[in-house]
Amino acid sequence: MITTLRTADGAQVQIAHNGAQVISWIPANQPEQLFLSKTSSSDAGAALRGGVPVIFPQFASLGLLPKHGFARTQLWHKRASDHPDRAVFELRDNEITRAIWPHAFWAELTVTLSGAELEIELAIHNTGNTEFSFTCALHTYLRVEHIEQVRVIGLQGTHYRDSVIGVENCVEMDEVLTIHGQVDRIYMNAPTRLDVQQARQRLAVFSNGFADAVVWNPGAELGRTLADLEPNGYERMLCVEAAAIAEPICLPIDATWRASQRLVVQPSARSI
Template identity: 40%
Template sequence: MDMHASPDPTNDRMIFGQHRRDADGMTIAAASLGAQLLSWQAAGRERLFLGPLDRATPGTAMRGGVPVIFPQFSMRGPGGRHGFARRMPWRPVEGTTPDRLAFVLEDDAYTRGEWPHPFRLRLEAALSPWTLRMALDVVNTGATSFDFAAALHTYLAVDDTAGVRISGLSGRRFLDSTRDVDAVDTEPVLALDGGEIDRIYADVASPLHLEDGPHRLDIAMSGFSDVVVWNPGPAKAAQLPDLAPGDHLRFVCVEAGRILVPVHLEPGESWRGEQSLSLSPAA
């Protein structure tokens, strides 16, 4: 059966966490559906949030881990929300090394029905000491140019959002969709106050640092230029059927993206975006 040709992709539970790698005292697990990273266990803790799988809705991405957003972000385009890549079965790359997982997605009749361009995507997740690195490669395999947006929608597990502090965004312009505001962040540290937050930060160049009580995570990226910080807060979380009560307190999304200025690829050209998550040894 050609899974890529399916007009109705489903999140069959048989593919949850099907692919695993262990290296440097860490473990990652991913699903073929969406090439979605579901787990990163390091230093005795789960570092990615994943919602209850029995609440996942067929035909949608799983809530948590690292969904791949392509070729549009949110409703910034004519297609479905966040694009189709996170809803499609990807092909695992055979022969990858013990420290990495890789998946490929290519256009087919279903994708061309949503976005009429030939392409090839490759998602790779690799482990090195204290670090998880993710890379998304996009190749224009067609005869005409196209523009796209992309993001790694990373759900970071935290003990409690009330203790989360993010530095590295001060002085950056952001769009706040909760208030329809375009502003510059003048605060030295972004603190979550327990309410909804939904911001796209533009032209983020420096590494970010996330503190969650005693835990610290360094976030770096290349190719990507924007950073999304998102948490639904209690009111919106209660409306999301794939979150359990109180789940919104256990994650914050810090996403590497190319959103505000899409990527343009001529025929045969390629683009790569990378995001790395690094722990301090005491984290």
């Protein structure tokens, strides 16, 4: 099942109830901004390759749970909303989640759409009788014209973990990050604004409450091994993710944690 939001100015977003995953975002008078692989599985319970998967309660394989946790493969419940430009989804612990992660929780994802902006907020509430910790991310697949022409601005001076070569304490030296080959980096204590610049637009990526940022592209070699990534799909996508990874969130009983990512298209940016 898919929920579609449309605003009077022509903006549109689509959210799959499986994973509460945003799979398409078309701002007013702009093209599609998110990448969704044509060969990604549409089966219930399968992870979709593209859009904005919700990563919870574990990022990647950094723990004992299945890769990226279970939120992206669970069916979320859509709640009623009084705002036509907003959709709210919730996920509560169940037999499947408790079998691999024995904690009681309530998760809420709120998607808000406006002309040139898309905001996604993730909230986690501890409904159990013990505290728990987790890592998470909004695994945003941005659609790009060609990966080697993309520029990511704003990371200079930030420490990062390079997961490709297995080095922990690197420092981003470049003012402008370009992507050549496989890139898999977790930037710690990242700036709250990054800019993804292409020839005809600039996309501002704002985070609030997420300490880290991830930049990922599989490159040609790894891309060929991903069955759910369309041929040469790596050329047309770049993940820029708001995340909480380096220091797991420790959530006391009856406490709530919230964080969000906001994407803003700025088509008037000068060409590169």
